[in-house]
Amino acid sequence: MKRLINQRPGPVSTAALALLPFVVLALVYLLASDARLAENPNDKLLPSFSTLAESFVRLTSEPSQRTGEILLWKDTGASLRRLAQGVGISAAIGLILGVALGAIPLIRSGFAPFVAVLSLIPPMAVLPVLFIVFGLGELSKVVLIVVGITPFIVRDLQQRVQELPRELIIKAQTLGANSWQIVLRVILPQVVPRLIDAVRLSLGTAWLFLISAEAIAATEGLGYRIFLVRRYLAMDVILPYVVWITILAYLTDFLLKQISRRAFPWYHTGEPGR
Amino acid sequence: MTVTASNRPNTRVFGPAVLLLLAALSVSGNALAKDQFRIAWSIYVGWMPWDYAAESGIVKKWADKYGIEIDVVQINDYVESINQYTAGAFDGCVMTNMDALTIPAAGGVDSTALIIGDFSNGNDAVILRDKAELAEIAGQKVNLVELSVSHYLLARALASVGLTERAVTVVNTSDADMVSAFASGGPTAVVTWNPLVSEILAMPNTNKVFDSSRIPGEIIDLMVVNTETLKANPALGKALVGAWYETMSIMSKDDEAGRAARTAMGKASGTDLAGYDAQLASTKMFFEPAEAVAFAKSEQLPLTMEEVASFSFDHGLLGEGAPNPGFIGVAFPGERYFGDDGNLKLRFDAGFMQMAADGAL
Numbered sequence: 001m002k003r004l005i006n007q008r009p010g011p012v013s014t015a016a017l018a019l020l021p022f023v024v025l026a027l028v029y030l031l032a033s034d035a036r037l038a039e040n041p042n043d044k045l046l047p048s049f050s051t052l053a054e055s056f057v058r059l060t061s062e063p064s065q066r067t068g069e070i071l072l073w074k075d076t077g078a079s080l081r082r083l084a085q086g087v088g089i090s091a092a093i094g095l096i097l098g099v100a101l102g103a104i105p106l107i108r109s110g111f112a113p114f115v116a117v118l119s120l121i122p123p124m125a126v127l128p129v130l131f132i133v134f135g136l137g138e139l140s141k142v143v144l145i146v147v148g149i150t151p152f153i154v155r156d157l158q159q160r161v162q163e164l165p166r167e168l169i170i171k172a173q174t175l176g177a178n179s180w181q182i183v184l185r186v187i188l189p190q191v192v193p194r195l196i197d198a199v200r201l202s203l204g205t206a207w208l209f210l211i212s213a214e215a216i217a218a219t220e221g222l223g224y225r226i227f228l229v230r231r232y233l234a235m236d237v238i239l240p241y242v243v244w245i246t247i248l249a250y251l252t253d254f255l256l257k258q259i260s261r262r263a264f265p266w267y268h269t270g271e272p273g274r
Numbered sequence: 275m276t277v278t279a280s281n282r283p284n285t286r287v288f289g290p291a292v293l294l295l296l297a298a299l300s301v302s303g304n305a306l307a308k309d310q311f312r313i314a315w316s317i318y319v320g321w322m323p324w325d326y327a328a329e330s331g332i333v334k335k336w337a338d339k340y341g342i343e344i345d346v347v348q349i350n351d352y353v354e355s356i357n358q359y360t361a362g363a364f365d366g367c368v369m370t371n372m373d374a375l376t377i378p379a380a381g382g383v384d385s386t387a388l389i390i391g392d393f394s395n396g397n398d399a400v401i402l403r404d405k406a407e408l409a410e411i412a413g414q415k416v417n418l419v420e421l422s423v424s425h426y427l428l429a430r431a432l433a434s435v436g437l438t439e440r441a442v443t444v445v446n447t448s449d450a451d452m453v454s455a456f457a458s459g460g461p462t463a464v465v466t467w468n469p470l471v472s473e474i475l476a477m478p479n480t481n482k483v484f485d486s487s488r489i490p491g492e493i494i495d496l497m498v499v500n501t502e503t504l505k506a507n508p509a510l511g512k513a514l515v516g517a518w519y520e521t522m523s524i525m526s527k528d529d530e531a532g533r534a535a536r537t538a539m540g541k542a543s544g545t546d547l548a549g550y551d552a553q554l555a556s557t558k559m560f561f562e563p564a565e566a567v568a569f570a571k572s573e574q575l576p577l578t579m580e581e582v583a584s585f586s587f588d589h590g591l592l593g594e595g596a597p598n599p600g601f602i603g604v605a606f607p608g609e610r611y612f613g614d615d616g617n618l619k620l621r622f623d624a625g626f627m628q629m630a631a632d633g634a635l
Contacts, residue, residue, distance in 0.1 A: 040381075040383065042380075042381060042382020128454050131451065135458060135460035215448065217445055219444065219445050219446065224446060227446070232591050233357050233360055233377060
């Protein structure tokens with residue numbers, strides 16, 4: 001008998017199996033929503049798919065009564081700007097500190113334990129302090145993302161630099177390179193794709209901090225809208241926003257992966273499925 | 275499909291799982307006659323009597339009298355308590371008149387305002403830093419809990435000096451972070467409620483430029499119960515109203531028992547007797563059922579609800595299907611209605627309070 005661990009689905013059933021959990025989820029939602037709507041047609045907790053679709057169309061096409069702006073695009077713009085600033089700053093700090101800590105033992109001895117301790121502070125716990133130091137505006141939202149993900153990127157890159165084959169560094173030295181040249185010409189090109197990997201892994205956390213910051217004080221943004229309409233149980237707005245955030249997060253991740261593959265094909269040679 | 279029998283997902287597992295999820299998702303208000311009820315309350319000066327009534331056994335005494343059981347549950351997050359009530363997890367919940375209209379009523383849950391407990395008479399306020407005139411709010415960022423009664427108060431305040439909301443930028447700020455945010459020095463204008471108002475006013479260079487005593491009777495605190503549940507179980511209404519007015523008669527007196535009751539309520543809300551009495555001073559409590567009945571029957575109440583409905587409609591709080599502010603009908607004692615009487619979802623009922631006034635409970 002063929003063992004379970006050796007049975008591989010064909011291409012069609014792979015696709016079918018991948019879709020299955022989504023279909024089941026949609027079905028469960030549909031049944032529960034129908035049951036609630038049958039009892040109370042105005043129920044807001046589990047709106048029907050048609051309500052959700054109408055609401056999505058409205059959010060993406062009709063200007064708001066109050067401000068005349070199209071809410072979803074305005075919120076997406078505000079949130080992506082904050083996310084890009086936060087992640088961009090974190091990646092820059094991560095690259096500089098990570099390479100310095102990984103490549104130069106003197107710096108590593110001085111700062112690695114400090115960074116390790118910093119990375120253990122839960123950023124949400126220092127949120128009230130961030131507010132008092134950076135105010136309630138844009139700055140504190142970006143700072144929260146930076147505080148949240150930078151220590152992780154720094155430590156990851158430091159590790160990656162230390163993992164580079166020692167032979168490469170020695171070879172560069174025999175060819176007459178000084179420390180600066182080795183960092184610039186040997187280490188840096190090798191860790192940039194690894195930086196992209198680290199950023200991809202930290203994007204989920206970055207979203208978490210972005211939404212948290214927008215929940216506390218904001219005038220626009222994806223997290224702001226969700227926490228605002230939560231007040232009157234508008235699931236017809238919340239659910240499309242959650243789906244939209246998921247799509248954005250997926251697309252950002254996909255984009256970074258493609259950039260990495262195009263720019264650093266050598267880094268991806270060992271990957272499965274290529 | 276090339277799926278073989280051995281790795282096809284087992285449908286027998288999904289059946290019960292779906293049913294379980296369905297059951298979890300479809301908790302709903304049970305309109306059938308029953309004898310166990312749950313009501314939710316959250317911390318606010320006008321609702322602390324519920325805590326005292328439950329702790330001191332008054333609620334149990336009245337529930338026993340009518341042969342039912344009432345579970346009084348404290349919820350830390352005010353909005354969450356209303357959402358839970360709307361979803362059907364509770365038979366009753368304390369909330370303001372505006373939230374009663376925009377959350378359960380707009381969500382299609384037919385609700386009855388069983389008890390009109392009090393109205394805010396200064397508890398909600400607009401505070402400016404370094405400025406003493408309300409009109410100077412123009413052009414400022416205003417921190418408040420958006421779409422709450424604070425937002426309504428701001429709209430009323432702006433109208434009183436001929437401004438509209440376009441004159442300011444509203445920044446949605448969690449009430450939990452209001453005081454520390456203001457202390458950080460950034461915000462220059464806030465709208466919030468007690469006890470946060472007194473904490474912010476204790477900071478230097480702060481001025482209260484408008485408060486709810488300028489719009490008396492518009493921010494009303496209610497005990498709201500599910501209309502179907504109440505119809506099927508009038509005992510619930512009688513027990514709750516009986517317990518409430520017994521508590522009122524104890525706490526309103528300046529004797530030892532009254533002070534002890536108010537001290538307990540103060541402690542439970544994080545202050546002391548003096549602090550609680552100070553908050554009561556800016557709250558118009560209806561200690562006597564007759565006062566609340568008169569308020570429910572007044573000419574003013576329908577006008578107030580019209581004002582609140584129009585604010586809610588302008589801010590999209592009545593739901594997307596709402597074509598006009600009167601889309602959700604509100605009923606008042608004496609066959610009076612506001613809005614669509616074919617879609618009555620919020621009912622002010624003076625019947626039970628009248629029974630209390632007549633000593634008929």
